[in-house]
Amino acid sequence: MQVFELIIGKLLPYATLVILIVGLLYRLNRWQRAAVGNIALYPSAATRWRLFGKVLSEVTLFSSFRQENQALWKRTWPFHVSLFLILLGHTRLITDWPLRVGLGLSEGTVNAISAWGGGICGVVALMTCLLLLARRFGIQRVREISTGEDYGVLILLLFILLTGNAMRFFTHYDIAEIQQYFRTLFSTAPTQVPHDPLVLLHFLMVQLLLIYFPFGKFLHVPGVFYSKTLLAKDY
Numbered sequence: 177m178q179v180f181e182l183i184i185g186k187l188l189p190y191a192t193l194v195i196l197i198v199g200l201l202y203r204l205n206r207w208q209r210a211a212v213g214n215i216a217l218y219p220s221a222a223t224r225w226r227l228f229g230k231v232l233s234e235v236t237l238f239s240s241f242r243q244e245n246q247a248l249w250k251r252t253w254p255f256h257v258s259l260f261l262i263l264l265g266h267t268r269l270i271t272d273w274p275l276r277v278g279l280g281l282s283e284g285t286v287n288a289i290s291a292w293g294g295g296i297c298g299v300v301a302l303m304t305c306l307l308l309l310a311r312r313f314g315i316q317r318v319r320e321i322s323t324g325e326d327y328g329v330l331i332l333l334l335f336i337l338l339t340g341n342a343m344r345f346f347t348h349y350d351i352a353e354i355q356q357y358f359r360t361l362f363s364t365a366p367t368q369v370p371h372d373p374l375v376l377l378h379f380l381m382v383q384l385l386l387i388y389f390p391f392g393k394f395l396h397v398p399g400v401f402y403s404k405t406l407l408a409k410d411y
């Protein structure tokens with residue numbers, strides 16, 4: 177067990193961070209230098225503010241995707257919103273700042289928000305992830321065009337959501353210990369890696385996701401800002 181703790185908790189995080197940052201910089205640099213011709217196909221958003229508003233609605237509401245496929249949007253959008261809120265809540269594992277200090281909330285209020293918000297979002301993310309997976313397996317036309325990667329990313333997320341929800345609803349883990357772990361991880365102070373196997377498994381799969389991030393489907397996260405800005409730009 178100690179070997180796993182050492183690998184997952186002390187060595188892998190450094191490799192993950194390097195691969196994620198170097199991989200993303202490489203991608204962004206290539207996109208930045210890619211030649212872009214005049215691709216205006218329809219009237220542009222004209223002003224900077226309209227361009228900003230259009231990209232914002234694309235990123236927050238997936239507006240053009242909603243017009244294209246409303247049925248799928250009903251699964252995809254709640255899936256992404258719940259993931260976003262879960263990640264926002266996870267900032268608490270590193271620092272108390274955004275919720276407690278930033279908004280001036282008491283510890284009890286933050287715990288209540290975390291229990292209800294984390295609980296609801298965890299279940300919504302899990303259900304919508306299962307629906308997206310069922311769509312890939314269950315609809316013949318979608319199955320035909322799905323690759324191993326399409327299944328793989330959803331299954332990886334499914335396991336992250338399952339282990340996260342298991343901690344939220346059944347086992348729990350002391351937040352103070354995780355905060356202490358992250359506080360010391362990138363310093364010279366001695367680091368105490370969490371012993372809980374569920375925390376380690378959850379953390380391992382998240383690190384696999386982050387390592388994979390610059391190489392495949394998850395690139396749609398930075399990519400959406402590029403592509404939508406290009407399409408709405410005034411050429």
Ligand code: HEM
Pocket residue numbers: 234235236238241248252256259308309326329330333394396397400
């Ligand atoms: C700026 C943030 C993001 C935007 C605008 C965005 C947008 C989209 C859109 C439009 C789709 C296509 C719809 C579909 O195939 O279901 C999609 C798919 C997907 N997104 Fe995102 N996304 C974002 C962030 C994320 C993040 C942070 C994750 C997970 C870590 C994620 C995971 C996925 C997955 C797994 C799919 C494929 C769903 C499937 O196979 O059915 N996305 N995203």
Ligand code: HEM
Pocket residue numbers: 259262265266269293294295297298301333336337339340341342343344345347348349354375378379382
């Ligand atoms: C640095 C990476 C991460 C660590 C150390 C971590 C750790 C944890 C811990 C300790 C909990 C339990 C909270 C509690 O019992 O109160 C938890 C819950 C959860 N985690 Fe993570 N997690 C990480 C990233 C992620 C990511 C990227 C996702 C989703 C893609 C995720 C999904 C969840 C879910 C759904 C829950 C249950 C609901 C909630 O408490 O928000 N985690 N995580």
